[in-house]
Amino acid sequence: MTRLSGAKYHLPMKRVFSGVQPSGNLTLGNYLGALRQFVALQHEHECFFCVVDLHAITVPQDPSLLRAKTEEVAALLLAAGLDPTRMTLFVQSHVPAHAELCWILNSVTTFGELGRMTQFKDKAKGRKSVSAGLFNYPILMAADILLYRTHLVPVGADQKQHLELTREVAQRFNSRYGETFVVPEPLIPKVGARIMALDDPTSKMSKSSEVPASYIALLDPPDTVRAKVARAVTDSGREVRYAPQEKPGVSNLLVIYALCSDKSIQEAERDFEGAGYADLKRAVAESVIETLRPLQARYKDLTVSGEVHEVLAAGRRRAAEVAGPVLEEVKDKVGLLRA
Numbered sequence: 020m021t022r023l024s025g026a027k028y029h030l031p032m033k034r035v036f037s038g039v040q041p042s043g044n045l046t047l048g049n050y051l052g053a054l055r056q057f058v059a060l061q062h063e064h065e066c067f068f069c070v071v072d073l074h075a076i077t078v079p080q081d082p083s084l085l086r087a088k089t090e091e092v093a094a095l096l097l098a099a100g101l102d103p104t105r106m107t108l109f110v111q112s113h114v115p116a117h118a119e120l121c122w123i124l125n126s127v128t129t130f131g132e133l134g135r136m137t138q139f140k141d142k143a144k145g146r147k148s149v150s151a152g153l154f155n156y157p158i159l160m161a162a163d164i165l166l167y168r169t170h171l172v173p174v175g176a177d178q179k180q181h182l183e184l185t186r187e188v189a190q191r192f193n194s195r196y197g198e199t200f201v202v203p204e205p206l207i208p209k210v211g212a213r214i215m216a217l218d219d220p221t222s223k224m225s226k227s228s229e230v231p232a233s234y235i236a237l238l239d240p241p242d243t244v245r246a247k248v249a250r251a252v253t254d255s256g257r258e259v260r261y262a263p264q265e266k267p268g269v270s271n272l273l274v275i276y277a278l279c280s281d282k283s284i285q286e287a288e289r290d291f292e293g294a295g296y297a298d299l300k301r302a303v304a305e306s307v308i309e310t311l312r313p314l315q316a317r318y319k320d321l322t323v324s325g326e327v328h329e330v331l332a333a334g335r336r337r338a339a340e341v342a343g344p345v346l347e348e349v350k351d352k353v354g355l356l357r358a
């Protein structure tokens with residue numbers, strides 16, 4: 020099992036929800052910041068994981084590519100170690116309650132709150148046209164989480180502000196209409212919450228980047244991983260030391276190495292005492308390759324077995340079973356006439 024720190028992960032059993040967008044190629048950042056936590060949590064809690072296709076369409080997508088990526092992300096989540104007998108995996112658009120609750124929560128969220136979201140500002144920057152969906156994105160995320168009366172939301176650091184808004188919306192709804200939603204807690208890993216781009220260690224490694232050399236994709240073959248890590252931007256000086264401000268490139272590589280070889284940052288630093296950047300890069304590449312090897316093998320098996328469709332069909336049924344009654348309660352509380 021993946022090593023995680025913090026007593027929070029232990030009993031009692033809680034409800035866990037998280038989502039992944041089927042846009043671009045899932046990266047090592049997604050794996051170290053989120054997927055790895057998902058896999059560990061399924062052993063201790065009741066978990067729901069969702070491929071959020073409705074979120075993906077808030078920016079332009081090629082329809083057939085989106086369908087293919089939705090399946091690919093579901094298969095990659097399973098290949099990363101999610102076990103269909105231990106958690107529920109489903110596609111967001113398969114459970115219409117998400118979109119319905121989103122509409123209701125639109126009326127509990129303010130324009131000002133949405134305008135302050137830094138992800139919205141980043142994603143809107145440089146676009147000729149910005150969809151209303153991109154602006155409302157965090158409300159759909161709140162709906163995803165609140166529908167399952169979620170306690171814990173494992174995410175990378177970039178989702179922290181969205182989680183704060185979700186908590187605010189839950190509290191506002193509860194005080195306006197009576198106790199309905201659980202106010203969820205974000206679960207952000209102490210190490211690996213923000214894996215940086217290889218070509219620019221001051222910005223986040225992102226699956227929507229147009230520069231493939233900036234990220235390691237989970238399906239990158241070993242030689243591609245070696246080439247990308249070899250070209251990663253490092254810093255001036257020669258010492259391999261963890262100092263994120265002063266040495267962002269080397270520190271990012273040390274974090275990747277530590278997580279992929281299941282070591283602490285201090286242990287990782289010790290491994291490179293007296294060594295140079297080339298040694299660090301070689302070791303990083305090999306640790307990443309070893310981490311991805313079993314995942315890539317399972318992914319290959321899953322694509323031939325067709326198991327993903329069955330998992331998603333069962334996931335859809337289970338998710339709807341939980342989300343349906345919560346949505347009914349919400350509709351009743353806000354005063355919608357029952358059919």
Ligand code: TYM
Nearest residue numbers: 037038039040048049052053071160174175212213214224
């Ligand atoms: P998405 O699809 O961008 O990313 C999926 C998960 O990966 C984390 N992550 C990272 N962690 C560390 N370093 C990085 N460079 C890095 N890049 C991405 C993200 O924080 C995320 O946990 N809005 C969400 C999807 C979503 C969601 C939800 C999440 C929709 N509904 C409900 C939680 C709960 C997103 O775009 O994630």
